Amino acid sequence: MTLRIAEIFGPTIQGEGALIGEPTVFIRAGGCDYRCSWCDSLHAVDGAYRQDWARMIAAEAWQEVRHLSGGEPLTVSLSGGNPAIQDFAPVIALGKAEGYRFACETQGSIARSWFSSLDTLVLSPKPPSSGEQVDWVAFDACIKAAEGCPKVVLKVVIFDDVDYAWARAVAERYPELPLYLQPGNPDVDPDHPVDLGACTDRLLWLVEKVTSDRWFSPRVLPQLHVLIWGNKRGV
Numbered sequence: 565m566t567l568r569i570a571e572i573f574g575p576t577i578q579g580e581g582a583l584i585g586e587p588t589v590f591i592r593a594g595g596c597d598y599r600c601s602w603c604d605s606l607h608a609v610d611g612a613y614r615q616d617w618a619r620m621i622a623a624e625a626w627q628e629v630r631h632l633s634g635g636e637p638l639t640v641s642l643s644g645g646n647p648a649i650q651d652f653a654p655v656i657a658l659g660k661a662e663g664y665r666f667a668c669e670t671q672g673s674i675a676r677s678w679f680s681s682l683d684t685l686v687l688s689p690k691p692p693s694s695g696e697q698v699d700w701v702a703f704d705a706c707i708k709a710a711e712g713c714p715k716v717v718l719k720v721v722i723f724d725d726v727d728y729a730w731a732r733a734v735a736e737r738y739p740e741l742p743l744y745l746q747p748g749n750p751d752v753d754p755d756h757p758v759d760l761g762a763c764t765d766r767l768l769w770l771v772e773k774v775t776s777d778r779w780f781s782p783r784v785l786p787q788l789h790v791l792i793w794g795n796k797r798g799v
């Protein structure tokens with residue numbers, strides 16, 4: 565069975581969420597069952613880019629990770645697109661045998677048995693501004709499938725007050741899961757420089773929201789890679 569791979573890149577640092585700053589090699593899977601209005605990874609989602617995706621068996625994908633990491637057992641992040649569309653169990657098995665750690669970020673629409681083999685599962689339910697609707701039955705199935713994974717966390721991207729209220733409801737629904745919030749980035753054109761002042765303003769807005777509401781359980785983080793590299797791909 566082959567995997568559809570949009571890109572494998574690194575080592576770089578994880579730019580967001582629970583593992584922010586962690587040295588990481590990324591495997592970006594091609595294909596997604598969502599079409600979020602503000603998707604910043606369209607090259608791994610839109611069928612128009614399909615001809616750019618590689619077809620690899622697990623051993624080939626793994627060979628590329630080993631090459632990039634120089635054999636150093638770093639964290640490997642499975643991202644996308646939605647990596648849960650595909651079977652990454654063989655890649656995880658190859659990496660685990662060599663001491664690598666695995667993280668995966670998915671919107672939580674498809675449960676996979678290999679979630680239990682991960683070191684970190686980031687479930688990122690998409691808020692109303694995405695234009696998508698979360699299937700909470702499928703989302704709960706993802707949490708159940710991750711039993712055995714030591715770190716399951718939530719990450720919610722927030723663009724506006726409606727998203728913010730929605731994030732609060734999500735936090736109430738899953739009080740046992742650590743929650744990471746990040747301001748949304750509407751400026752996703754890879755060929756267009758990011759307005760760093762606007763990024764800071766959005767972060768400030770979100771920080772002021774949680775502090776004025778005395779909502780102290782989530783952690784508020786920027787997208788570090790956007791601050792450093794803008795929307796450049798493969799970094």
Ligand code: SF4
Pocket residue numbers: 596597598599600602603604605606609644645646671690
């Ligand atoms: S779930 Fe993620 S990759 Fe898929 S369309 Fe939404 S933002 Fe893009």
